[in-house]
Amino acid sequence: MTLYKHSFMRILKYIFLLILLALVGITVFVATQKGDFEVSKSSIVKTQRNTVFDYVNDYKNWETFGSWMQKDSDVKFNYDAKTIGTGAKCSFDNGSDDGYIKTVFVKENDSLAQRANFNGTTATVSWKFKDTIGGTKVTVHSKGTMDLMSKISTFFKGGITSILEDVYEKSLRNLDKTLNYEMKTYSIKVNGIVQRPSGFCLKQTVSCHIKSVGKNTKIMMAQMVHFFTKNKIAIAGKPFVNYDRYDVANDFATISVCIPVRQQITISPGSDMASGETIAFTCLKTTLTGDYSHSKEAWATAKKYIFDNGLKENFAGNYTEVYVKTIDDIKQPSKWITEIYIPVFPKAIELPNPVAAPINPNVTPPETTIPPSETP
Numbered sequence: 001m002t003l004y005k006h007s008f009m010r011i012l013k014y015i016f017l018l019i020l021l022a023l024v025g026i027t028v029f030v031a032t033q034k035g036d037f038e039v040s041k042s043s044i045v046k047t048q049r050n051t052v053f054d055y056v057n058d059y060k061n062w063e064t065f066g067s068w069m070q071k072d073s074d075v076k077f078n079y080d081a082k083t084i085g086t087g088a089k090c091s092f093d094n095g096s097d098d099g100y101i102k103t104v105f106v107k108e109n110d111s112l113a114q115r116a117n118f119n120g121t122t123a124t125v126s127w128k129f130k131d132t133i134g135g136t137k138v139t140v141h142s143k144g145t146m147d148l149m150s151k152i153s154t155f156f157k158g159g160i161t162s163i164l165e166d167v168y169e170k171s172l173r174n175l176d177k178t179l180n181y182e183m184k185t186y187s188i189k190v191n192g193i194v195q196r197p198s199g200f201c202l203k204q205t206v207s208c209h210i211k212s213v214g215k216n217t218k219i220m221m222a223q224m225v226h227f228f229t230k231n232k233i234a235i236a237g238k239p240f241v242n243y244d245r246y247d248v249a250n251d252f253a254t255i256s257v258c259i260p261v262r263q264q265i266t267i268s269p270g271s272d273m274a275s276g277e278t279i280a281f282t283c284l285k286t287t288l289t290g291d292y293s294h295s296k297e298a299w300a301t302a303k304k305y306i307f308d309n310g311l312k313e314n315f316a317g318n319y320t321e322v323y324v325k326t327i328d329d330i331k332q333p334s335k336w337i338t339e340i341y342i343p344v345f346p347k348a349i350e351l352p353n354p355v356a357a358p359i360n361p362n363v364t365p366p367e368t369t370i371p372p373s374e375t376p
Contacts, residue, residue: 036143036144036145037123037142037143037144037145037161037164038141038142038143039141039142039143039161039164039165039168040139040140040141040142041139041140041141041164041165041168041169041172042137042138042139042140042172043137043138043169043172043173043175043176044132044134044135044136044137044138044176045135045136045137045138045172045175045176045179045180046134046135046176046179046180047135047136047176047179047180047183048135048136049109049129049130049131049136050109051179051183051293052129052135052136052138052175052179053108053109053110053112053129054215055175055178055179055183056112056127056129056138056175057084057085057088057103057106057112058083058084058088058218059079059083059084059088059089059090059101060079060083060327060328061327062090063077063331064174064178064182064331064332064333065171065174065175065177065178066171066174067166067167067170067171067174074094074095075092075093075094075097076092076093076094077090077091077092078090078091078092078093079222080226081222081223081225081226081227082219082222082223083218083222084215084218084219084222085103085106085219086103086104086105086106087102087103088102088103089101089102089103090102097118097119098118098119099116099117099118099119100116100117101114101115101116101117101125102114102115102116109129110128110129111126111127111128111129112126112127113125113126113127114126114127116142116144121144121145122144122145123142123143123144123145124142124143124144125140125141125142126140126141126142127139127140127141128141138172138175140168140171140172142164142168178333181334182291182332182333182334183291183293183333183334185290185334186288186289186290186291186294186334187288187289187290188286188287188288188289188294188297188298188301189286189287189289190284190285190286190301190302190305191285191286191287192284192285193282193283193284193285193311193344193346193347194282194283194284194285194341195280195281195282195283196278196280196281196282196283196318196320196341197278197280198277198278198279198280199236199237199260199277199278200236200260200261200262200263200264200265200275200276200277200278201258201259201260201261201275201276201277201278202224202227202228202233202258202259202261202265202267202273202274202275202276203242203256203257203258203259203273203274203275203276204220204223204224204256204257204272204273204274205244205254205255205256205257205274206220206254206255206257207245207252207253207254208252208253208255209251209252209253210246210248210251210252210253211251213253213255214292216255217241217255217257220257221239221257221323223272224239224257224259224273225239225259225328227273228259233261233265234261234262235259235260235261236260236261236262237259237260238260238322238323238324239257239258239259239260239322239323240258240260240320240321240322240323241255241256241257241258241320241321241323242255242256242258242278242318242319242320243255243318243319243320243321244256246319256276258276258278264277278318279317279318281314281317281318281343282314282317282343282344282345282346283314283317283320283341283342283343283344284302284305284306284311284341284342284344285339285340285341286298286299286301286302286305286339286340286342287337287338287339287340288337288338288339288340289334289335289336289337290333290334290335290336291333291334291336292336292338295321295338295340298338298340299340302340302342303342306342306344309347310347311344311345311347312344312345313342313343313344313345314343314344314345315343316343317343317344318341318343319341319342319343320340320341321338321339321340321341322338322339322341323336323337323338324337324338324339325337
């Protein structure tokens, strides 16, 4: 019995030694392999090029299509004040893994170049967007160098090339699905005449070409949220944009991006921020549920309602968009909510023909009233 036990232990030691030698051999083998890699993947996204480009150009959208992001529900994303264009950055962490990606070059509607780091593995990542039959050909390409631990970990998962090819293939498929369904699923509802309340806000104002309004709104909104967080200022409502000027003929717009506050706040001279106040006014409310790219149709629907119902716009009021739900609240664009407010004059009630009655000289007749609101 004792001899059998000693033999068994000797066999276990040999097996353990063989496993150890195999691991050492594999480690040495992997360590001597080149750490450089280069991977490229292309796919057709059935959406127009400028829409695809704008979507990929904003890191806040990556959680909706990045397969490595969707796979790990514990990953936490941290966004800088700038998430769009050159200088934009996003970092991520799930406790054991961490990294970041930063945009270093942008050619509008054409290409992006980024620098990434994941657990010590550094890489350059580029995106190319090209018009093609049926939509946009999107090509993602990465080139980088792995450290020792990354070479070992990826070796047991099939190699870095296989891993990245799978990640890019699934991500491009997710991008197509997201843009094809989420961006195109929307609804528009005219809610009717309402009273928009007064209040205080902090705001940033910019003048630009009309086509740049959407991009500037995103950039300025992110900067303002960062300003509020940094200075520990309480937000007292949903962010909104006032269209101070919108001149289609001259392709010129002036917008104020605003965030409500509970009381008036004094801002130091020279700051990009300004203290503002909104005045109460009667307006037509219209709700867009879906991606903001459908806002033009929502505005047109509201304008048509005004014309069809004999209302008159009050050009002295604030033309406003309130962002009730955005990508910061929910990642699916089909569930975003934007409220549009067009200032209008209250519509007077048509009173019935009066019935003759004795006049009492001691009673003052009531004034004809105009209701502050009317629901169609």
